[in-house]
Amino acid sequence: MSNPLLLPEIVELVMDHIDTVPDLLNCACVNNLWNVRALKRLYKGSLNDMRYRTPNVGSLNCLFVASRERFVQNMGFVKHLLLHPEKPLTRGAESGFATLVCGESCRPLRYRRYAEALLRPEGGARSGGGGGGGGLVSLTIPFVIVNQDWMPISDLLISPSLEFLAINDYYCVRVILGCTNTSGSSINSELLREKLSHLKALTIYHCGGGSISSHHLYEVVRCCDLQFFHFEDWKRYPLLSPDISKLLTSLKTQRNLKALALRTNLSRRESIPGTIARAEEWGEAWPDLKALYLTQVDQLRLGEIVKFKKLEILSLNDSEAYQAHENLYSIAGVATCRNLRVLDIWFRQFDDQEMLLKIARGCPLLRRLSVQCSYQSWFLSDLDSTIFHGLLRTLPNLEYLDLTYNIKMTGAWIQELAINCPNLTVLRLRQTRLFISLEQLRKAQSFQKLEIMNINRIFFQDPQSLMMEPHEFSILASEWRRVFPKIHAMPCFDDISGAKMEKTYQDNIRNGISNERSSESDSDHDSGSEADEADEAEEGARNNDPWFDDYRQRSDWFLLRLKLWEELQYVQDKAIYDRIANLWQTDFEIENIGWSVMPLNTFGSDDII
Structure with a gap:
């Protein structure tokens, strides 16, 4: 056999x-x-998981130099091609028109034969979106690749199998040239429309360099029959409102649009009232719209988003806007969006907790509820317990919960969370402090689907006893593993940094080096200071004091958590929270609208982008 x-x-x-x-x-x-x-x-390759995206340009060059034959063979497997640098560079800042670029040219694109292997691969059967045969399904080039001559290979950019195109706006002229052999004012729109007929999803990144000076972007948009459109500009050098208005005018022809993402960074003084979210006009233009992402919203007309009757995803991400103090937004209308599955709100402040519960009751099908505030934690509101319990009981389908309110949670709340939200996969309560006993943990129902939990602190009752008694600690570890079987990362973000500090502390002790914390304590406090410090720490924790850092004081709570995480072999990876949360979101988008919104910071660090 x-x-x-x-x-x-x-x-x-x-x-x-x-x-x-x-x-x-x-x-x-x-x-x-x-x-x-x-x-x-x-x-x-992958549309949404960066771990499986094609290698960056530098790595592709290494593969090409090592063996051109193997390069051609491996590129034949590619379905989702991403041409991107390991880290984008900033060019032209001294001129006042800085641009994000890929600083290394792609060697295979210098030769037509290998450019065809990269841009027109002939592999196995197509994945996703119908039809058989080889070829790319998606192509992403977010930044201009410097010193790259596209003129001889412009006709290779748009493969007949391509459904998803995400490019820098600079390449729009190359798309037109490759499709029609012209790029001037006499563009053959009919031919361009025919060449782009198979394209269903388009993403345009504007990475600086001033305004969009030509009409090529608008022509590409007009000649496509799109179901998905995403535009994003660089926050350092955003487009001005006239450019956004022209873009929106071009989009009015897209009658089959299902997803619209406008991630613009207009300043308040540049925004045009009624331009971005005039729902009474756009509701007629896009009757089948299922997903709407806005970073600039007309505050007077936000309630009219209800005109989109099929809306399932709504993201309002505007960290400069106050919700309560300046009364800029009226989100009451969102409560009438009965088909809404994802609601992502990010304002500078959001104090109306009753409105939050009203929205939840009006949108019982929600699978993701995310309310984030850009205020620092000591300015955030305390979430009323009745509001929190009301949310849990109202949203039985919830899979993703993300709230930045200050929350003091007890072990009983964990039980209610598990019972009311059995499908919970992502739990991000970054200002929450959980107070729980071993007995409460033993009574808690298991979270069978929860993959990531991100909270501020966990305070176990009687931590010293749990640490010192091996039997008690063994029960704690066993029960925690039973309640959270799919979690593999530290739930408390600061424990990652705290673990490194504690390791340094213990290494210093082993090496006979005086620790700063202990020496300061000896010099600044009298003999009764340890008891006073412990009382102060407990009071800080119980009062939900955002300034209280138990790991800096090496409290028993902190040391118990570290011992527990080590026993459970939890990873210390700060990126894992965002990675799992983003995967949930992109998987949901692909499932419901066919493609995912990939913001610019997906391809580079936040400090640059």
């Missing part, structure tokens, strides 16, 4: 269940069969 692990069908199933790049690379070393299947999965 043959080895089942040498059957192609079995190997394909194995590869489908591997979810880390290192494991795929290990599989590629087993034998020739496993090598081909692993590389196919590795190079296929």
Whole structure:
């Protein structure tokens, strides 16, 4: 009988269940069969998971130089191509028109043969969106690639199999040139429309360099039959309102639009009242709209978003806006969006908790509720317990809950959360302090689907006893694992930094080095200071004091948490919270609208973008 692990069908199933790049690379070393299947999965690419996006331009160049034959072979597996730098660079700041660019040219694009292998790969069957045959399904080039001559290969940019295109606005003229052989004022719109007929999703990134000076972007938009459109500009050098108005005018022709994302960074003085969210006009233009993402909203007409009868995703991300004090927004109308599945609100302040509960009651199908405030924690409101319990009981389908209110949560709340929201996958309550006993933990129902929990602090009752008694600690670890079986990362974000500080502290003790914290304590406090400090720490925790850092004081709560996380082998990865949360969102978008919104900071660090 043959080895089942040498059957192609079995190997394909194995590869489908591997979810880390290192494991795929290990599989590629087993034998020739496993090598081909692993590389196919590795190079296929992904629309939403950056771990599986194609290598950056520098890595592609290394692969190309190492073996051109193997380069062509591996590129044949690609379905979702991303041409991006490891980190974007800023050029032209001295001129006042800075631009984000990819500072390294892509060597394969210098030769037409290898440009075809990269942009027009011939691999296996297409994935997603109908039809068989080879070719790219998506192409993403977020930044201008410096010193790259596209003129000889412009016709390769738009593959016949392409459904999703995400490019820098600079490349719009190259798209037109490649489709029509013209780029001047006499563009053959009919030919352009024919060449772009298969394109269903378009993302345009404007990464600085001033305003959009030509009409090429607007022409590309007008000649597509889009279901998805995403525009985003660079916050350092955003477009001005006339450019946004022209773009919106071009979009009015898109009658089949299902998703619209306008991530603009207009200043308050530049915004045009009624331009961005005049729902009484846009509701007629896009009757099938299911997803709307806005970073600049007409505050007077926000309530009219209800004109979009099929709306399932609504994101209002404007961290400069006050909700209560300046009364800029009226979100009462959102409560009438009965089909809403995702609501993401990010304002500078959002104090109307009753309105939040009203929205939840009006939108019982919500699977994600996210209310974030850009205020620092000591300015945030305390969430009323009746509001919190009301939210849990009103939203049984909730999978993603993200609130930045100050919350003092007890163990009983954990039980209610598990009972009322059994599908919860992402829980981000970053200003929440959980007070729980071992007995409450033992009574709690298991969170079978919860993958990430991100809260401020956890205070276990009687932490010293739980630490010092091996039997009690063993029960604690066992019960925690039972209640949260799918969590593999530290729930308290600051514990990651605290763990590093504690390791340094213990290393200093082993090496006979005086720790600053202990020496300061000896010099500044009398013999009774330890008891006073403990009382002060407990009072700080119980009062939900945002200034209280138990890890700096090496409290028993903090030391118990570290011991527990070490026992559970939780990873110390600050990026994992955003990665899992973003994957939930992008998976939901692909499931419901076909494509995901990929913001610019996906391709570079936030300090640049």
